[in-house]
Amino acid sequence: MSIINDYPEHSVLLRRSVYRQFILFALVGAVATTVHYLFMGGLIILSAVHPVSATVAGFIAGALTGYLLNRRFTFRSRCAHRQALQRYLLVAGSGLSINTLIVALGIAAGLHYALAQVGATVLVLFWNFWANRYWTFGNG
Template sequence: MRGDALAALARQFVSYLGVGLAALAVHYGVLIGLVETGRADSVRAALAGYLAGAIVSYGLNRRLTFGSARPHAEATWRFGVVAAIGFGLTWLIMAALTRGLGLPYLAAQVLATGAVVVWNFLGHRVWTFATRPAAMLREGASGVR
């Protein structure tokens, strides 16, 4: 990767992390609120927090991180697929670490977050918000060149 491309990727990832902090605040707020009030166990609370954070993440990442012009009708379902896989990873990691290994829920969530943030960034960068190839834009919906 060339120097300027690497620098652009680094800037984009830093922006992604900044947006992630906002989404993370929502996620952890829901998680802690549900667990500490006894309304949900740690795994269910983590999943509820993940969904709340995903709502924040979509809007901010679309606009600030990726500057995507992909239509919402296309970007939202793609975002949903990437987020659903991240949701599944969150469930697996949280269940394994809290129920299987008995780790405290916040420690388990920090580890889950670390794994899922990498998956989500890559998925959104290369698929959800990726720029459409120019050939597809010229061909339009008909596929005729």
């Protein structure tokens, strides 16, 4: 038996809390993704940087934006800033690896870089939420 099974209202409250956090995370993610895409597009269009290199730079800019907003608004973390930032960067690094791999594979398969990037963004969204909720900010 678990406490959640003994008190079904706790299960409902926990689900609402997770859904609320996911919605906030997705909204913050939309802001961070906008930063990512604008940075990436600017590098490609203005500087003729290769799309894979541009997505790496854009991802880093978006990840830093996301850290600041998620720490403050989504997870309201009390974890030490130093510890949370280190963990966030590890999660972001793994997300960057997933993102870069998917974009590179998509381009190699003949997809337009923007379509490959959208697919990567969706997968990385779910990975980042769970990793940050349960490990980075310790609110799981």
